[in-house]
Amino acid sequence: MKKSRIDKFLPVFSTASIIGLWYLVRAIMPEEQHFLLPAPHQILQAFHDKGPALWAAALNTGRGALLGFSSAVLLSFLLALFLSLSPRIRASFYPHLMVLQMTPIIILAPILILWVGAGLKSVVIITFLICFFPMVVNTTQGLVSTDANLVDFFRMCNASKRQEILWLRVPAALPYFFTGLRIAATLAPIGAIVGDLYAGNAAGGQGGLGFLTIVYSSQFQMGALFATALVSCALGFVFVGVVLVFSWLGLRKWHESYRKDA
Amino acid sequence: MTAMSASDSVPPPLVRFTDIVKRFGEKPPVIDGISLTAERGDFISLIGPSGCGKSTVLKLMSGLLPITSGEIVVDGMKPVDAREELFYVFQEPTLLPWLTVRANVELPLKIRGRLAAERAAVADKNLSLVGLTERADFYPRELSGGQKMRVSIARALSMSPELLLMDEPFGALDEMTRDHLNEELLAIRQQHAWTAFFVTHSVAEAVFLSNRIIVLSANPGRIHTEVKVDLPYPRTEETRLSAEYQRLVAEVSRLLRSVERLKNAA
Known part of the structure; x- marks a missing residue:
C-alpha cells in the first residue's frame, strides 16, 4: 500500500499538537509551578548547556549497555544450545532461570554492587542479567521447535548430531533468536541506567545517565532531567x-x- | 512370477516384509501382520482408510520408527542400514527455507560429505529433470506448492536411490497440478526405474502410477487385497481415457468402500 502525502505528515502534525498543548498547559499553570514543567525551548537550552555532560554520560551508559548486552547474547546462545540438548536438562535448569528472572533487578542491584563494587563492572553485570533471560528463553524455544519432518529428513540423510544442530536447528531458530534480541535491545539501556543509578555514584568520571539523573534531580534541574x-x-x-x-x-x-508482498 | 522363489535365476526381492507388527506403547497394534515383497522396479501404492497405518509402513521401511515384531529387509539390509539406497518424500515439501532451491537439492549430498563439483552436477541434472533449472537460485518462499514438491522430488533423487518412499506427496495440491505431477513423476522414472512405495488417498492417482495397488484395512492395519495394474508404461494423459484405466479406478474404489464399511462396522 502506498502512503498518501497526508499519512507522511501525520506524525509531524501530532508532534506539533503535543508541543502546542505543552505550552498551553504551562500557560494555565500558576507561575510558581512552572519549574515542574520546563517549556520545550528550555529543554533545548538544557541540551545546549549540559551537552558535554550528557554526551559523556550517554557514552558511558552506552558502553555498559553494549558490554552487558553482547555478553548476554553470547552466553545465552551457548546456554540455549546446551538446554536444547534434552528435556531433562531443561527440566533441571528452567526453574532456576525462572526464579532469577522473576527477582526484580532493582533488588539484586545493591547486592551485586556489594559483591563486585560500584562502577562499570556492576553496570555490565546488571545489564547482562536483564538481557540474558529473554534471550535464553527465546533461543531455546527456537532450537527445540524445529519441524519434526525436517528432523526426520536429516535422519534419513544419516546426518550427524553436529550437522543437525549447525545446519538445521540453529538456522531454524534464527527468527526466535532475533525476537529475543529485540527484547534484549530495549532492555539493555534500561539495565545500564538502573545499574548506574546505584553504581554510577562511586565511578569517578565514569558516571552514566542514571548518575546524571540523580545529580539533576537533587538540584531540581527539570530541563536537564x-x-x-x-x-x-x-x-x-x-x-x-x-x-x-x-x-x-x-x-x-x-x-x-520479510516478504515484499506480505 | 513367484515372490517366494529361492532359485538362482530369479533375483531376490528388493524389499521383504515378514509378519510386521507395530504398536505404539500398550495400545492395540496399528499394523498387525503385514507380509509382502517388492521386486525391483515395482511401483506400489498403499491405499486405505485413515488409521490403516499407511504412513507408518513407510516410517518402518525407512527406519524412522522401530518395528515391534517381524522383519523388514531392504536389499539384504536392515532399513536403517539401507539409507544410502532409499529416500523419503514427505507429505510436506520439507525444504529448508533459508537455503536456495539448488542448495536444498544438494543438501543430502552435502550431509554425506560429497564434493561441491559433484553436488553441482547432480543438482543441475535433477533440477532440469523436474523443470526448475530457472528457479535454482530462488528461495522456497518464492515457489508455488507444486514447484516446492518438485524440488522435494529433485532432492530425493540426488542420492540416486533404488527405493523411493513417498507419503502422499501430492495430497495438498489441486487436482490439475496433481495430475500433471503424476505424469512428470512417471516421465522422470523413465530415466531410471527406481522402486516406489507410494501412499495416497486418491484412487485415480494410485491406478495411474502403480503396477500394484495394496488396499489396506484399518484397526488394525492389514493387507485387504492387492490389485495388479497391467496398463503399459509409459503412461500419459491418454491413459486416463482408456476403458481399462476407468475399470480399475471403479474396482479399487469399490474395494476401498467395502474396507471403509468394515472399519465402520468394527
Whole structure:
C-alpha cells in the first residue's frame, strides 16, 4: 500500500499538537509551578548547556549497555544450545532461570554492587542479567521447535548430531533468536541506567545517565532531567535499530515476515 | 512370477516384509501382520482408510520408527542400514527455507560429505529433470506448492536411490497440478526405474502410477487385497481415457468402500 502525502505528515502534525498543548498547559499553570514543567525551548537550552555532560554520560551508559548486552547474547546462545540438548536438562535448569528472572533487578542491584563494587563492572553485570533471560528463553524455544519432518529428513540423510544442530536447528531458530534480541535491545539501556543509578555514584568520571539523573534531580534541574530522558530514549532507539538491521540482514531473503508482498 | 522363489535365476526381492507388527506403547497394534515383497522396479501404492497405518509402513521401511515384531529387509539390509539406497518424500515439501532451491537439492549430498563439483552436477541434472533449472537460485518462499514438491522430488533423487518412499506427496495440491505431477513423476522414472512405495488417498492417482495397488484395512492395519495394474508404461494423459484405466479406478474404489464399511462396522 502506498502512503498518501497526508499519512507522511501525520506524525509531524501530532508532534506539533503535543508541543502546542505543552505550552498551553504551562500557560494555565500558576507561575510558581512552572519549574515542574520546563517549556520545550528550555529543554533545548538544557541540551545546549549540559551537552558535554550528557554526551559523556550517554557514552558511558552506552558502553555498559553494549558490554552487558553482547555478553548476554553470547552466553545465552551457548546456554540455549546446551538446554536444547534434552528435556531433562531443561527440566533441571528452567526453574532456576525462572526464579532469577522473576527477582526484580532493582533488588539484586545493591547486592551485586556489594559483591563486585560500584562502577562499570556492576553496570555490565546488571545489564547482562536483564538481557540474558529473554534471550535464553527465546533461543531455546527456537532450537527445540524445529519441524519434526525436517528432523526426520536429516535422519534419513544419516546426518550427524553436529550437522543437525549447525545446519538445521540453529538456522531454524534464527527468527526466535532475533525476537529475543529485540527484547534484549530495549532492555539493555534500561539495565545500564538502573545499574548506574546505584553504581554510577562511586565511578569517578565514569558516571552514566542514571548518575546524571540523580545529580539533576537533587538540584531540581527539570530541563536537564527531561534532556537526560530524551537522550536515554535515543540510546534505546540506537540499540533496537542496530538489532533490526541485523535481523533484516539475517532473515530478509528467506523468512516469511520479510516478504515484499506480505 | 513367484515372490517366494529361492532359485538362482530369479533375483531376490528388493524389499521383504515378514509378519510386521507395530504398536505404539500398550495400545492395540496399528499394523498387525503385514507380509509382502517388492521386486525391483515395482511401483506400489498403499491405499486405505485413515488409521490403516499407511504412513507408518513407510516410517518402518525407512527406519524412522522401530518395528515391534517381524522383519523388514531392504536389499539384504536392515532399513536403517539401507539409507544410502532409499529416500523419503514427505507429505510436506520439507525444504529448508533459508537455503536456495539448488542448495536444498544438494543438501543430502552435502550431509554425506560429497564434493561441491559433484553436488553441482547432480543438482543441475535433477533440477532440469523436474523443470526448475530457472528457479535454482530462488528461495522456497518464492515457489508455488507444486514447484516446492518438485524440488522435494529433485532432492530425493540426488542420492540416486533404488527405493523411493513417498507419503502422499501430492495430497495438498489441486487436482490439475496433481495430475500433471503424476505424469512428470512417471516421465522422470523413465530415466531410471527406481522402486516406489507410494501412499495416497486418491484412487485415480494410485491406478495411474502403480503396477500394484495394496488396499489396506484399518484397526488394525492389514493387507485387504492387492490389485495388479497391467496398463503399459509409459503412461500419459491418454491413459486416463482408456476403458481399462476407468475399470480399475471403479474396482479399487469399490474395494476401498467395502474396507471403509468394515472399519465402520468394527
